[in-house]
Amino acid sequence: MKALTYEGPEQISYSDRPDPALPGRDGAIVQVTATGICGSDLHIYGGHGFVSTTGYCVGHEAVGEIVEVGPQTPGFAVGDRVLVPASVGCDSCSQCRAGIVAACARHPLPVDACYGLGGSLPGCQAQLLAVPHATGNLAKLPDEVSDAAAVVLTDNAPTAWYGARRARIAPGDTVVVIGLGPVGLMAVQSAFAMGAARVLGVDLLAERRKRAADLGAEPVESDDPKQAIRETLGGGADVAIEAVGADATIKLAISAVGHRGRVSVVGVSQNRAYPFHMMAAQVKELEFHIGLCSVQYELPALLKLTAGGRIRPEAVVTHQLPMSDGPAAYRMFADRSDGVGKVVLDPRR
Ligand SMILES: NC(=O)c1ccc[n+]([C@@H]2O[C@H](COP(=O)([O-])OP(=O)(O)OC[C@H]3O[C@@H](n4cnc5c(N)ncnc54)[C@H](O)[C@@H]3O)[C@@H](O)[C@H]2O)c1
Numbered sequence: 098m099k100a101l102t103y104e105g106p107e108q109i110s111y112s113d114r115p116d117p118a119l120p121g122r123d124g125a126i127v128q129v130t131a132t133g134i135c136g137s138d139l140h141i142y143g144g145h146g147f148v149s150t151t152g153y154c155v156g157h158e159a160v161g162e163i164v165e166v167g168p169q170t171p172g173f174a175v176g177d178r179v180l181v182p183a184s185v186g187c188d189s190c191s192q193c194r195a196g197i198v199a200a201c202a203r204h205p206l207p208v209d210a211c212y213g214l215g216g217s218l219p220g221c222q223a224q225l226l227a228v229p230h231a232t233g234n235l236a237k238l239p240d241e242v243s244d245a246a247a248v249v250l251t252d253n254a255p256t257a258w259y260g261a262r263r264a265r266i267a268p269g270d271t272v273v274v275i276g277l278g279p280v281g282l283m284a285v286q287s288a289f290a291m292g293a294a295r296v297l298g299v300d301l302l303a304e305r306r307k308r309a310a311d312l313g314a315e316p317v318e319s320d321d322p323k324q325a326i327r328e329t330l331g332g333g334a335d336v337a338i339e340a341v342g343a344d345a346t347i348k349l350a351i352s353a354v355g356h357r358g359r360v361s362v363v364g365v366s367q368n369r370a371y372p373f374h375m376m377a378a379q380v381k382e383l384e385f386h387i388g389l390c391s392v393q394y395e396l397p398a399l400l401k402l403t404a405g406g407r408i409r410p411e412a413v414v415t416h417q418l419p420m421s422d423g424p425a426a427y428r429m430f431a432d433r434s435d436g437v438g439k440v441v442l443d444p445r446r
C-alpha cells in the first residue's frame with residue numbers, strides 16, 4: 098500500500114509499505130477514503146516528534162470503509178462506513194468503556210494511544226489502517242455526514258468541544274479563542290453552540306481571523322491582544338480557549354479572563370516547566386484546565402450536532418488533495434501558504 102512516512106525534519110515521503118495485518122480477533126482493517134493533516138502533525142514535521150526514529154507512517158485522522166474484521170467486533174462488519182477516532186483505548190478497562198480512553202489503564206504512554214506518533218500504532222495517512230479493539234475505536238458514520246466533515250470529527254472538532262466543555266461555557270458567556278487553526282475555528286463554533294454571547298478570535302494570521310469572523314467571531318485586530326480584549330469586553334472574558342500550545346499564548350489566555358475566569362488549554366505544549374504566576378492566579382481565583390481529548394467521549398453529541406446542522410466541521414476544510422500530493426501538502430500547511438486551513442487527503446489518489 099501507499100502511505101506518508103516521516104523521514105526527518107521537514108521530510109515527509111509518499112512511500113510503499115506492507116499492507117497491515119488484522120490486529121487481533123477484535124481488530125479491523127479500514128480502507129481509508131479521507132485522512133487529515135493536523136496541527137499536531139506539525140510537531141512531528143518540524144522535528145519535535147515524540148520518538149527519535151524515522152520511517153514511520155504518520156497521521157491520526159481517518160475515515161473509510163471496513164474491509165476486514167476479526168470474529169470479535171460486535172456492531173461492526175465489512176462494508177461499514179466508519180470514522181476512526183484519533184484517541185485509541187483498550188475497549189475493556191472501565192475508563193475505556195466510559196469513553197475516557199485518554200485514561201485507559203492499558204496505554205500508559207501517549208504515543209501508544211494515538212496513531213502515527215511513532216509508537217505501536219502506524220499512522221492514518223495510508224491506504225489501509227489497522228484498528229485495534231475495533232468496537233471501541235470505530236464509530237459508524239451517518240450518511241448525512243460527509244467525509245470532509247468526518248475527518249474533522251476524528252480529532253479537531255472533539256478537541257475543541259472538549260476544551261469548551263471543560264471551560265463550562267454557559268449561555269451569555271464571553272469567550273476568547275486563541276489560535277484559529279482548525280481546532281480554534283471549531284472552538285469558535287463550539288462556543289456559539291453552547292450559547293456564548295460573544296466570541297473573540299486571536300491569531301497572527303489575518304486570513305485565519307477572517308475565517309473566524311465568517312463564523313460569527315469578532316477578530317482581535319491589534320498588536321496588543323490583551324489590551325484589545327479588555328477594551329472590547331470592558332474587562333476580562335469569562336472563558337479563554339487556547340489552541341496553539343505556546344508559552345506566550347497560554348500566558349495571553351490567563352491574562353484574557355477576568356475574576357473567576359476559566360482557561361482551557363488544548364494546544365499541545367512540550368514545555369516541562371511553564372512559569373505560572375501563582376499569586377496573580379490566586380487573586381483572580383483562576384480556573385485552569387489542560388488535557389488530551391478522548392474523542393470517543395465527545396463523539397456521540399458531535400455526530401448529532403453535525404447531522405442536525407448545529408455545527409459545520411467541513412467549514413474549516415480548505416484543501417482536498419490526493420495523498421500522493423502529501424509531501425507538498427505538509428509544506429503548504431507548515432508554511433501557512435495558499436490560505437490553507439484544514440487539509441484533507443484522499444489515499445485512493
Ligand atoms: N489536546 C488535544 O487533545 C489536541 C488534539 C488535537 C490538536 N491539538 C493541538 O491543538 C493545537 C492547534 O491545532 P490546529 O490543527 O488548529 O493547528 P494549527 O497549527 O493549524 O493552528 C495553530 C494556530 O495558532 C496560531 N498561532 C501561533 N502562534 C500564535 C501566537 N503567538 N498568537 C496567536 N496565534 C498564534 C497560528 O497562526 C495558527 O493559526 C496544536 O497545538 C495541536 O497539537 C490538541
Ligand SMILES: [Zn+2]
Nearest residue numbers: 135136137252
Ligand atoms: Zn490531531
Ligand SMILES: [Zn+2]
Nearest residue numbers: 187190193201
Ligand atoms: Zn482501556
